[in-house]
Amino acid sequence: MDIILNQYYLQIAVFVLVNAILGVSIYMTLSTGQLSLGNAGFMSIGAYTCAILTVKAGFPVYLAIPIGGIAASFISVIIGFPALRLTGIYLAIATLGFGEVVRVIVLNLKVTNGALGISGIPTLGTKISKMMSSLGLPQSFGGLSAQQTSTLLVLLVLLLTLAFLVFFCTRLNRSRVGRAFAAIKADESAAEAMGINTTFYKLLAFALGALIAGIAGGLSAHLTFFIGPKDFAYHRTVEILLYAVLGGSDLVVGPIIGALLLTLLPELLRSASNYRLMIYGALLVTMMAFRPQGLISEETVRYWKGKLGRRRNQ
Amino acid sequence: MKKGLTKWFTGMVIGALLLTTAGCGGGSAPAANSDSKGGTAKIGVIAYMTGGGAAYGQAIKEGLDLAMDEVNAQGKVKIELVYADSRGEKTEAINAANKLINKDNVVGIIGPTLSGEMFAAGPIANQAGIPIMGTSTTAEGIPALGDFVFRNALPEFLAVPQAVEKAISTYNLKKVAVMYSNNNDWAVSGYKTIESTLKKNGVQIIATETFADKDTDYSAQLTKIASLKPDAVMVSSLYQEAALVLKKAREIGITVPFVGTNGFNSPELIKIAGKAADGAIVASPWFPGKQDEKVQKFIGDYKAKYNNKVPDQFAAQSYDALYMFASALEKAGSTTDRQKLRDNLASVKDFQGVTGKFAFDDKREPVMDATVLIVKDGQFTELK
Amino acid sequence: MFWQQLVNGLTLGSTYSLVALGYTLIMGVLNIINMAHGEIFMIGAFVGLYLVTYLKVNIFVAMAGAMVASALLGCLMEVLALRPLRRKAVSHLAPLISTIGVSIFLESLALNIFGPQSQAFPTELATVQMQLGPIRITLVQIVILGISFGLMFVLRFWLAKTRVGKAIRTTAENIETANLLGINTNKIIFLTVALASGLGGIAGVLVGLSFNAVEPTMGLSMGLKGLAVLILGGMGNITGAMLGGLILGIAEVFTVAYGASSYRDAVAFGMIILILFIRPQGLFGKRQGGRF
Numbered sequence: 007m008d009i010i011l012n013q014y015y016l017q018i019a020v021f022v023l024v025n026a027i028l029g030v031s032i033y034m035t036l037s038t039g040q041l042s043l044g045n046a047g048f049m050s051i052g053a054y055t056c057a058i059l060t061v062k063a064g065f066p067v068y069l070a071i072p073i074g075g076i077a078a079s080f081i082s083v084i085i086g087f088p089a090l091r092l093t094g095i096y097l098a099i100a101t102l103g104f105g106e107v108v109r110v111i112v113l114n115l116k117v118t119n120g121a122l123g124i125s126g127i128p129t130l131g132t133k134i135s136k137m138m139s140s141l142g143l144p145q146s147f148g149g150l151s152a153q154q155t156s157t158l159l160v161l162l163v164l165l166l167t168l169a170f171l172v173f174f175c176t177r178l179n180r181s182r183v184g185r186a187f188a189a190i191k192a193d194e195s196a197a198e199a200m201g202i203n204t205t206f207y208k209l210l211a212f213a214l215g216a217l218i219a220g221i222a223g224g225l226s227a228h229l230t231f232f233i234g235p236k237d238f239a240y241h242r243t244v245e246i247l248l249y250a251v252l253g254g255s256d257l258v259v260g261p262i263i264g265a266l267l268l269t270l271l272p273e274l275l276r277s278a279s280n281y282r283l284m285i286y287g288a289l290l291v292t293m294m295a296f297r298p299q300g301l302i303s304e305e306t307v308r309y310w311k312g313k314l315g316r317r318r319n320q
Numbered sequence: 321m322k323k324g325l326t327k328w329f330t331g332m333v334i335g336a337l338l339l340t341t342a343g344c345g346g347g348s349a350p351a352a353n354s355d356s357k358g359g360t361a362k363i364g365v366i367a368y369m370t371g372g373g374a375a376y377g378q379a380i381k382e383g384l385d386l387a388m389d390e391v392n393a394q395g396k397v398k399i400e401l402v403y404a405d406s407r408g409e410k411t412e413a414i415n416a417a418n419k420l421i422n423k424d425n426v427v428g429i430i431g432p433t434l435s436g437e438m439f440a441a442g443p444i445a446n447q448a449g450i451p452i453m454g455t456s457t458t459a460e461g462i463p464a465l466g467d468f469v470f471r472n473a474l475p476e477f478l479a480v481p482q483a484v485e486k487a488i489s490t491y492n493l494k495k496v497a498v499m500y501s502n503n504n505d506w507a508v509s510g511y512k513t514i515e516s517t518l519k520k521n522g523v524q525i526i527a528t529e530t531f532a533d534k535d536t537d538y539s540a541q542l543t544k545i546a547s548l549k550p551d552a553v554m555v556s557s558l559y560q561e562a563a564l565v566l567k568k569a570r571e572i573g574i575t576v577p578f579v580g581t582n583g584f585n586s587p588e589l590i591k592i593a594g595k596a597a598d599g600a601i602v603a604s605p606w607f608p609g610k611q612d613e614k615v616q617k618f619i620g621d622y623k624a625k626y627n628n629k630v631p632d633q634f635a636a637q638s639y640d641a642l643y644m645f646a647s648a649l650e651k652a653g654s655t656t657d658r659q660k661l662r663d664n665l666a667s668v669k670d671f672q673g674v675t676g677k678f679a680f681d682d683k684r685e686p687v688m689d690a691t692v693l694i695v696k697d698g699q700f701t702e703l704k
Numbered sequence: 705m706f707w708q709q710l711v712n713g714l715t716l717g718s719t720y721s722l723v724a725l726g727y728t729l730i731m732g733v734l735n736i737i738n739m740a741h742g743e744i745f746m747i748g749a750f751v752g753l754y755l756v757t758y759l760k761v762n763i764f765v766a767m768a769g770a771m772v773a774s775a776l777l778g779c780l781m782e783v784l785a786l787r788p789l790r791r792k793a794v795s796h797l798a799p800l801i802s803t804i805g806v807s808i809f810l811e812s813l814a815l816n817i818f819g820p821q822s823q824a825f826p827t828e829l830a831t832v833q834m835q836l837g838p839i840r841i842t843l844v845q846i847v848i849l850g851i852s853f854g855l856m857f858v859l860r861f862w863l864a865k866t867r868v869g870k871a872i873r874t875t876a877e878n879i880e881t882a883n884l885l886g887i888n889t890n891k892i893i894f895l896t897v898a899l900a901s902g903l904g905g906i907a908g909v910l911v912g913l914s915f916n917a918v919e920p921t922m923g924l925s926m927g928l929k930g931l932a933v934l935i936l937g938g939m940g941n942i943t944g945a946m947l948g949g950l951i952l953g954i955a956e957v958f959t960v961a962y963g964a965s966s967y968r969d970a971v972a973f974g975m976i977i978l979i980l981f982i983r984p985q986g987l988f989g990k991r992q993g994g995r996f
Contacts, residue, residue: 290805
């Protein structure tokens with residue numbers, strides 16, 4: 007039991023889930039064919055808003071995180087509205103520029119403490135432990151330490167969040183909004199000609215993506231005690247992009263698998279950490295050259311469903 | 321509805337399977353506070369070994385390895401170092417800490433390298449009841465993270481005022497310009513200390529300019545500063561930026577003294593800046609020119625082991641840190657008792673290291689002296 | 705101080721222009737943004753540095769060597785990362801993502817091979833400076849200014865008047881038509897990529913000399929600035945790349961000189977956002993399909 011529930015692995019699983027949520031955020035914008043290179047910026051807005059609220063203003067965590075997400079979303083609308091009139095590459099560059107501007111602003115504002123970052127952020131784990139003891143529940147059970155229990159519960163919270171997001175995305179895909187997204191992704195001019203208000207839907211996807219990224223930011227701030235501007239650098243955006251590229255951007259489960267693989271790989275290949283970024287770069291190039299739709303695409307799902315379906319029918 | 325659930329389920333199953341297979345790689349139950357005499361003490365090290373700041377991690381490793389060899393040869397305590405790379409990233413530092421604590425079952429941790437990493441990894445070690453000591457983390461507030469968190473790196477707010485005040489009195493400074501790297505938490509800390517020391521001594525700050533790590537162009541800031549004619553310029557940054565600043569400053573004709581934070585204290589500064597480094601002032605506990613037997617022997621052994629490389633501050637402080645651990649382990653009489661190690665570390669007083677006399681105060685902050693140095697003819701010499 | 709700062713801005717800006725010229729050439733012909741251009745620039749700088757330091761050649765040979773190395777690297781990138789994408793019907797984002805991958809790969813490769821330390825050209829050329837009245841300027845900076853202006857005129861002439869130049873412009877306009885007209889588009893693309901990358905390599909050596917600091921992450925920041933100039937000046941517009949670079953350099957320096965130096969990095973990106981919102985084709989670009 008202790009082998010699987012070792013705190014080391016539990017913590018990695020926590021990171022996997024946060025990265026999975028980030029992957030969903032970029033999936034959201036990619037579902038309309040838009041590439042946002044500024045998701046690290048939205049994540050940082052969510053993280054800082056949330057951390058400032060909990061550390062300096064004493065807000066409870068479950069309030070601060072959604073507020074962080076909404077702040078990120080709000081800013082995304084301001085940026086997105088003029089930017090989405092442009093086509094793909096321009097939006098990508100504009101969001102890249104935005105991400106960098108956010109980074110510089112964060113470095114200079116007093117309230118974000120500049121390069122020193124915000125430390126002493128209460129973690130979700132400690133909050134849950136406190137809540138449990140105030141409810142009278144034991145802090146550790148099943149032979150697990152208090153730390154492992156609280157991390158397990160944090161994992162549960164994250165799993166539920168992720169599950170909710172997946173559920174939401176699948177429902178969305180089936181709705182009118184989802185069909186509009188798909189139409190825009192397939193051919194924007196045609197969609198426009200068919201009377202779909204492309205700007206509105208692109209903005210919606212963009213804002214939703216920012217909301218999710220902001221929430222992921224808020225969550226991650228409360229998992230690591232400390233946030234600083236270095237956590238949200240350009241390289242982070244490229245990592246998030248890689249989740250979607252590797253895992254697949256057609257379906258919501260794609261970036262989740264991508265996040266899983268890319269969070270575990272550095273841990274499994276600790277000896278090759280010198281070459282980690284080289285591998286990432288090579289991966290991006292190869293995926294784009296040989297399988298741009300990612301590991302898991304719609305046809306993969308159809309293929310496996312077909313196989314399983316046939317077996318079931320026999 | 322079903323499609324979504326199926327996908328989610330599949331995802332979770334794959335995830336769980338992967339986690340399980342990863343877990344089957346081994347790992348025993350964490351040894352709590354069992355006592356055991358003899359045997360080898362496993363000390364974990366979290367260091368910045370790959371990536372942009374790998375030079376620091378490398379220096380730290382070199383100091384630690386040298387000390388470990390010497391301690392093991394002496395025979396009173398046997399130490400094994402388990403290294404974990406943090407790549408200078410907070411999440412990696414957390415993973416490294418977790419791995420060392422839960423998988424490798426170390427008795428103590430040295431590191432991480434950056435203050436930002438310590439803010440994330442320190443609380444974890446503290447919660448797990450394992451002593452952790454930073455050898456290069458100088459930002460404010462680190463030992464305050466918990467009873468198990470130590471540092472033997474002289475924090476900026478103790479070292480910098482010595483350099484600044486010495487410069488003020490030596491050169492009769494009335495107005496100075498200040499520059500710092502504003503995307504580096506450690507440099508920002510240093511700047512704040514410079515600012516408050518100057519204010520305390522009634523020196524006027526006529527300009528405050530910023531730049532960023534890895535910047536290469538300082539002409540704009542320095543031209544502005546030159547036009548204001550300060551008596552001295554104070555710089556808080558790492559050695560690379562500091563060297564480029566010095567070079568450009570001398571190029572455009574700024575000849576006044578430059579006072580720096582710890583970033584100045586590196587042989588790399590002189591290597592990169594060349595003649596421009598003359599007149600650079602810094603306070604540091606590590607001074608390779610010190611006429612002290614211990615220091616010179618350390619330098620000799622280090623050069624012999626590492627291809628004639630002169631040890632820098634990172635190596636010196638990590639070397640001392642390992643000796644501190646060794647002495648504390650010896651006093652504790654156990655190679656696995658984390659609590660005893662922690663208590664014996666906290667009670668370190670009158671430790672004689674290559675960085676001078678050392679003790680921990682009751683807040684686990686270092687009590688050590690710094691020498692104010694100035695670069696003359698390409699060498700660090702003491703500023704008297 | 706104003707004049708010196710203006711000169712600072714112009715010299716800084718001309719380094720940006722040099723880098724932006726490479727972006728613009730590739731953008732014009734392949735209609736993609738080569739996010740790896742900054743890294744090619746950086747590797748050119750290192751090749752030049754090592755040639756001077758270890759093979760002890762003079763600076764001009766080093767520049768030639770850097771140009772050749774970068775041109776080769778660019779061609780390699782074209783074959784491995786870009787050509788496969790033209791065969792399939794991929795989204796227009798694919799080349800962007802692919803070149804991001806190349807850039808990350810090259811940056812990490814350089815970190816592993818050359819180490820993270822900043823290295824300097826061991827030559828006295830870097831410090832030769834002249835005093836013209838109240839203004840101080842180094843020889844290297846004058847050279848950079850001269851080369852960028854010179855290149856601007858040379859490239860414009862070449863593209864407008866020569867056969868090869870016209871072939872390039874035709875390919876830029878429409879690859880299929882160019883093929884139909886009998887132009888060997890693959891060769892043309894190779895030529896353009898090699899030229900742009902070679903320019904990047906020379907720029908690397910010059911900038912490395914000018915700032916006297918060569919290190920693996922210089923590609924990232926320079927690349928992003930070059931990107932800003934590309935947008936500012938207009939994608940695919942050579943005059944735009946040249947003048948846009950100067951404008952950005954002056955804007956940055958003046959932000960430091962008369963404003964807050966800590967917002968310096970935001971200037972480039974703030975400009976990108978502003979231009980994209982107000983005038984997406986850039987200051988000198990033409991609406992929809994304006995190339996050289």
